[in-house]
Amino acid sequence: xxxxxxxxxxxxxxxxxxxxxxxxxxxxxxxxxxxxxxxxxxxxxxxxxxxxxxxxxxxxxxxxxxxxxxxxxxxxxxxxxxxxxxxxxxxxxxxxxxxxxxxxxxxxx
Amino acid sequence: xxxxxxxxxxxxxxxxxxxxxxxxxxxxxxxxxxxxxxxxxxxxxxxxxxxxxxxxxxxxxxxxxxxxxxxxxxxxxxxxxxxxxxxxxxxxxxxxxxxxxxxxxxxxxxxxxxxxxxxxxxxxxxxxxxxxxxxxxxxxxxxxxxxxxxxxxxxxxxxxxxxxxxxxxxxxxxxxxxxxxxxxxxxxxxxxxxxxxxxxxxxxxxxxxxxxxxxxxxxxxxxxxxxxxxxxxxxxxxxxxxxxxxxxxxxxxxxxxxxxxxxxxxxxxxxxxxxxxxxxxxxxxxxxxxxxxxxxxxxxxxxxxxxxxxxxxxxxxxxxxxxxxxxxxxxxxxxxxxxxxxxxxxxxxxxxxxxxxxxxxxxxxxxxxxxxxxxxxxxxxxxxxxxxxxxxxxxxxxxxxxxxxxx
Numbered sequence: 001x002x003x004x005x006x007x008x009x010x011x012x013x014x015x016x017x018x019x020x021x022x023x024x025x026x027x028x029x030x031x032x033x034x035x036x037x038x039x040x041x042x043x044x045x046x047x048x049x050x051x052x053x054x055x056x057x058x059x060x061x062x063x064x065x066x067x068x069x070x071x072x073x074x075x076x077x078x079x080x081x082x083x084x085x086x087x088x089x090x091x092x093x094x095x096x097x098x099x100x101x102x103x104x105x106x107x108x109x
Numbered sequence: 110x111x112x113x114x115x116x117x118x119x120x121x122x123x124x125x126x127x128x129x130x131x132x133x134x135x136x137x138x139x140x141x142x143x144x145x146x147x148x149x150x151x152x153x154x155x156x157x158x159x160x161x162x163x164x165x166x167x168x169x170x171x172x173x174x175x176x177x178x179x180x181x182x183x184x185x186x187x188x189x190x191x192x193x194x195x196x197x198x199x200x201x202x203x204x205x206x207x208x209x210x211x212x213x214x215x216x217x218x219x220x221x222x223x224x225x226x227x228x229x230x231x232x233x234x235x236x237x238x239x240x241x242x243x244x245x246x247x248x249x250x251x252x253x254x255x256x257x258x259x260x261x262x263x264x265x266x267x268x269x270x271x272x273x274x275x276x277x278x279x280x281x282x283x284x285x286x287x288x289x290x291x292x293x294x295x296x297x298x299x300x301x302x303x304x305x306x307x308x309x310x311x312x313x314x315x316x317x318x319x320x321x322x323x324x325x326x327x328x329x330x331x332x333x334x335x336x337x338x339x340x341x342x343x344x345x346x347x348x349x350x351x352x353x354x355x356x357x358x359x360x361x362x363x364x365x366x367x368x369x370x371x372x373x374x375x376x377x378x379x380x381x382x383x384x385x386x387x388x389x390x391x392x393x394x395x396x397x398x399x400x401x402x403x404x405x406x407x408x409x410x411x412x413x414x415x416x417x418x419x420x421x422x423x424x425x426x427x428x429x430x431x432x433x434x435x436x437x438x439x440x441x442x443x444x445x446x447x448x449x450x451x452x453x454x455x456x457x458x459x460x461x462x463x464x465x466x467x468x469x470x471x472x473x474x475x476x477x478x479x480x481x482x483x484x485x486x487x488x489x490x491x492x493x494x495x496x497x498x499x500x501x502x503x504x505x506x507x508x509x510x511x512x513x514x515x516x
Contacts, residue, residue, distance in 0.1 A: 008318045012221035018328045019228060038352070039359050041366030068220060070208040077147060077390035081198075084395050088195045095188050098260060098406060102181045102347035107338055 010068075014058040018051040025050065112255070117462070120304065124280075124463060128297040150387045154299050155397025158384045160404045162471040164464055165188035166306065166471035168412055170252040173444075174437030175356035176416025183407045184350040185358040185367055192364070193371035197385065198398035198498025201376050206391050212479055213379050233379055237476045240465070240468065248272035249465030255442040255456050278462065282469040295384065297470075301463030308457040309411035313446035316418035337418060344417045356437070380475035391500055410506050419444040 321333030388394030
């Protein structure tokens with residue numbers, strides 16, 4: 001989905017390849033004993049990288065003929081939240097502070 | 110015990126009446142009205158509804174249980190969501206809202222083709238109906254039954270206790286979802302959210318007082334807090350080594366695997382994104398997403414920290430054997446019974462019930478949205494009224510069957 005939004009050229013064949021690939025790959029990590037030794041989110045990330053590569057290959061090999069744009073349905077006011085970016089930075093700072101507090105530097109020592 | 114039951118019923122009814130009052134004049138006949146709350150939700154309602162959909166009763170038990178057996182590294186599931194919510198607010202929402210998209214599969218159709226859309230719709234529906242709905246109902250009921258000892262209150266067997274909770278949740282959930290649409294669901298979520306915040310925060314605060322008593326001293330909050338922060342430093346450490354496995358979350362995953370997981374949950378999950386798509390305008394939808402990020406940080410105190418408190422309190426009392434595999438799942442219920450005054454139990458039960466209800470409702474509402482807009486309408490071209498009746502029947506049958514199967 002991310003690629004569909006961000007790339008103008010991604011062809012419709014790409015999701016049809018990546019979805020079955022994901023099911024098979026991720027299923028495999030649940031069966032192979034070696035994979036159990038690592039946290040399963042490592043494998044989630046691994047699948048994501050593999051699928052991103054497949055997408056890039058698809059875009060290179062058979063790009064869409066004309067660029068895709070999200071049509072403007074004009075259903076609502078599209079003015080972005082003015083101070084949104086600022087609040088996002090504050091939110092990120094809160095997360096980072098929490099991780100510093102709960103680290104060997106402060107409480108974990 | 111009678112007091113608990115009366116409180117429970119009273120709070121549940123108040124929420125229902127308030128949601129009904131707030132939404133009684135809504136036009137539910139159109140697709141926008143029923144599925145997207147008439148595109149009129151303000152930011153704070155979006156954020157509250159996002160949180161309540163995300164937070165469910167089984168998490169109170171499950172995530173606290175993970176923190177109990179593992180450490181504060183469990184907070185990765187909560188705190189890092191903020192990053193994914195930022196991507197949702199600034200990258201994804203502006204594009205979706207511009208295109209007036211109502212469902213994720215609808216977007217796949219616009220961007221790719223009908224086949225891709227059908228593929229994703231079917232996957233979503235299978236995931237919702239077969240895995241999410243029964244899990245929410247079953248594990249939520251187990252949590253409620255454990256914490257409030259439903260077996261003893263009503264004098265029934267374990268099987269009937271679970272069935273009773275499953276059935277009443279399913280029934281009330283369906284009433285909201287089917288008769289009220291997204292707006293009723295979103296408003297009841299917000300009211301329940303306030304209750305959950307009060308009840309959820311009461312547990313760690315009362316827990317810290319209990320730790321204060323344990324630590325000797327005069328049993329003050331400060332003593333308890335000092336004990337909590339210094340007694341078990343390894344439990345307070347959120348940085349788990351790269352090679353650790355669940356319930357720990359290794360630190361290299363925070364911005365990699367966890368981020369992919371969060372993106373999937375917060376940005377491609379219909380039951381989540383539907384709330385943001387119901388925003389009044391882009392600014393309100395963005396506010397909803399960013400505020401939800403703040404709430405996720407607060408979440409840590411409600412669904413991770415009590416696990417650590419339970420560890421310290423219960424092991425010091427010797428009332429729990431940590432070597433038993435299922436000790437984690439009992440940690441939160443035991444902590445609640447230990448610290449929560451009887452007077453508040455009924456209120457807390459109603460809030461927990463609301464949390465199960467809300468997760469269930471959201472998924473149900475999203476399933477009907479996808480089913481009606483992406484599968485039923487294009488394939489059979491019926492009008493919206495006819496769909497609803499069919500859907501109700503289908504889901505009720507499905508749900509009831511699943512419920513019995515699980516129990």
